[in-house]
Amino acid sequence: MTDGRNVSLPDDDKLRGEFPLADGLLDYFPNALAEIAKHSKKAGDKHHPGERLHWEGSKSTDHRNKIMRHLIDSGKEDAEGNLHSVGLAWRALALLQEELEKRYGYPAPRNAVD
Numbered sequence: 001m002t003d004g005r006n007v008s009l010p011d012d013d014k015l016r017g018e019f020p021l022a023d024g025l026l027d028y029f030p031n032a033l034a035e036i037a038k039h040s041k042k043a044g045d046k047h048h049p050g051e052r053l054h055w056e057g058s059k060s061t062d063h064r065n066k067i068m069r070h071l072i073d074s075g076k077e078d079a080e081g082n083l084h085s086v087g088l089a090w091r092a093l094a095l096l097q098e099e100l101e102k103r104y105g106y107p108a109p110r111n112a113v114d
Contacts, residue, residue, distance in 0.1 A: 008106050032089060039086045054111045055094075063095035 009019055026033060044053040070088035077083055100106050108114075 008100075032086075035083070035086045036090050036093070039082060039090050042080075042082070052111075054113050055109065056113050057098070057108075058114045060094060063091045063098070067091045067095065 009016055040055075041053060044051070047059070048054065048056070067088055070084040070091060073084040074088060075085070078087070097109065101108060
């Protein structure tokens, strides 16, 4: 049994109920999450053609500044037709993930490589 600090989701059933991933995330933002997933695939195909989808943390850096650039251009598309708001959301999730890993010792995501 874990104390919930070294893994993203605790093993304890009662504590796991505090993380309503479907009701509190997927059901709130289904379209936004789908767009972020599509964005991840497009970026993976672009940067790692022929490889399985993965997040290469050592090449994905400077989230705060990239968030600001996407925020400035929110409501517009980039040269490849991607909404800047999707890039902003992806970067915000990346920033939060890395912060949680450092702060609480959470494990790296299963599709992350360095």
